[in-house]
Amino acid sequence: MAQFDTIRTGTAGVRTAQIDAGLKAHMNKVYGTMSVGMLITALAAWAISGLATSDAPTAYQISANTYLTDFGYAIYASPLKWLIMFAPLIFVFGFSAGINRMSAATAQLVFYAFAAVMGLSLSSIFLVFTSYSIAQVFLITAIAFAGLSLWGYTTKKDISGWGSFLIMGVIGLVVASIVNIFLASPAVMFAISALGVLIFAGLTAYDTQKIKTEYLAHAQHGDSEWLGKAAIMGALSLYLDFINMFMFLLQLFGNRE
Template sequence: MGNEYVSKTPASEEKLLQQRFMVWVYRWMTLGLALTAVIAMLVFYNKTLLTYISNSNWIFMGMILAELAVVFILSFNIQRMSISMAIIMFLLYSILNGFTVSVIISLYTAASVGYTLFIAALMFGIMSIYGYFTQKDLTRFGNLLTMGLIGLIIAFIINIIWFNSTVYWILSIVGVLIFVGLTAFDTQRLKQIGESATPGEASMKLGVIGALTLYLDFINIFFLLLGMSARRS
């Protein structure tokens, strides 16, 4: 895999380097999502395991905390890792998230999950394409969206304590708008990284982080849309 990136040249191969970087990002994002889907389906159809996880709040919360730990470690220690370790950590996160997804989708009908998945994929795809091809600088919007995301997390935590269904709907809508915006911003940022990427492991590790970023954008759009669905099983 290390030969996937050619030496950086002033102009002639810069576009090719960028394209290879983005292919690397989307490849791992897609593999991560596919792995999550496979694990989620395996657990979903294993009713004994699904019931065990669903009925144990400690196990479910432990998995969520483990996911957060993996994201934290991967994000803040990427420079110290080998490319192999970075990929293993990303795939580990995808597997753990598969268990979480299986529990969540079990609360909804198959039709609702399928429809929501289609809409989430469509929204993500459109905004990622926009982020890649637009000539508009999205940096300012990215900063606003990041601040909005922090506020959204705080608001969701407060609403968990004093739950209000109307507030939940409003927050979910705002959340979807934030993450579709972040999808465009993150795609453009990754494209810019690809333009100035240097060959070797450093670029490949940045690509893994990029894959994780887009993965999280997509999965959050899906979760927020699904949470707005009234079609529970």
Template sequence: MFGRTKELSYVAVPAEVTRRAASVFMSKCFVWMTAGLALTGVVAMMTAASGLVSYISQPIFFGLMFAELGLVMWLSFRVEKMSAAVATGAFLGYSALNGITLSIILMLYSTGTIASAFFTASGMFAAMAVYGLVTKRDLTGMGSFMVMGLIGFIIASVVNIFLASSALAWALNYLGVIIFLGLTAWDAQKIKRIGETGIMEAGDEAIRKGAIMGALTLYLDFINLFLLMLRLLSGGKD
């Protein structure tokens, strides 16, 4: 479930930069991210508990995956043209679809492994997000490097589908964790800077859409980190 969103865009207006404005905007992003993760979790549990997961064939599973990718791309590239309500619906729809696909993936792992991966990923994600928010260092260079690393990671992952190398898969899991931790710090810093540059005075529509895009970016970072930790804690099992 790799993916990146389009660079966050916003309406910049002349305004006095305040720490409070940045804090409020960041809070909105993290609240929506948490809402998305909660929806994903609820849908995943309901899908598994209802037995619906047994009716999801391989073609349906890949269809859902492509639908998720399509939603992310549509939201990323069309967010400026759509209303805040539509953007919110697209994000929540993606979160729900992801819950269905995750219910299938999570069947491969024990409850203990899932819990360990979730809490480990949560701790690592929180630490890197805080680092991105408090550091004085400009993480733009590191972020660009991580994006290039992500592209290489995706290509290597596709190649390994055919090679089926357990050693390469193991190395890619560790590399993926490093990449998404770096992206988490960079994305958190970008969101903070957007909050500092006047978006809170750009109107409710712009604020909501900016918060949704920030939430989606952080959501993708966390989900990918969680899935990578699942593989590592289970001995590389897919």
């Protein structure tokens, strides 16, 4: 009997070690995929910003010190800007709805394509904010995101109950932002940005814990295809948390051109 208990305990210990190693590899894939997506977004935003020098052959002046190329003028000063603005939202809804029909490899490529589209949508920040303040706020966001995600991963507290409250907060932010398009109130914009930072800070911790718990719930089944797509969806969730927190912090602390 004692020998059987020893074998059973040893087997359980090996299984736990395998799950721990698998979880580490899973989280590394989530963060790695997200990081590549962030790099693609940053490069796309910078490359497509459409900025030109004042002495360029075809430069369109839109402010005292800001000039656009032909391409920049086409995407920022035409109805095309609305398509570019809402393209990431359409893309992410389509991606979420269709991921079950994709392979893990296809889902990863689609995520990277989405990151490029997001870069196109965010490229206008280079027209509004100074490059120094964009870099500064990005660094602040990265530090805050790392701390929040680490807390969500290591905390023993169950924060799954935050989900519905935070999603309601996101819906409220979207509605308030649409209303403020017509009001154009700086005070309302400040309130939206401050609440947005808090909501997406909470979502960063919540999504990290959710990714961890979902892996632990499904790891015993050994479904590599599901785990591969789960890592992509986890990367997408954290990517969106980072981007939104960055944009709201930029609205609060960014220096405008």
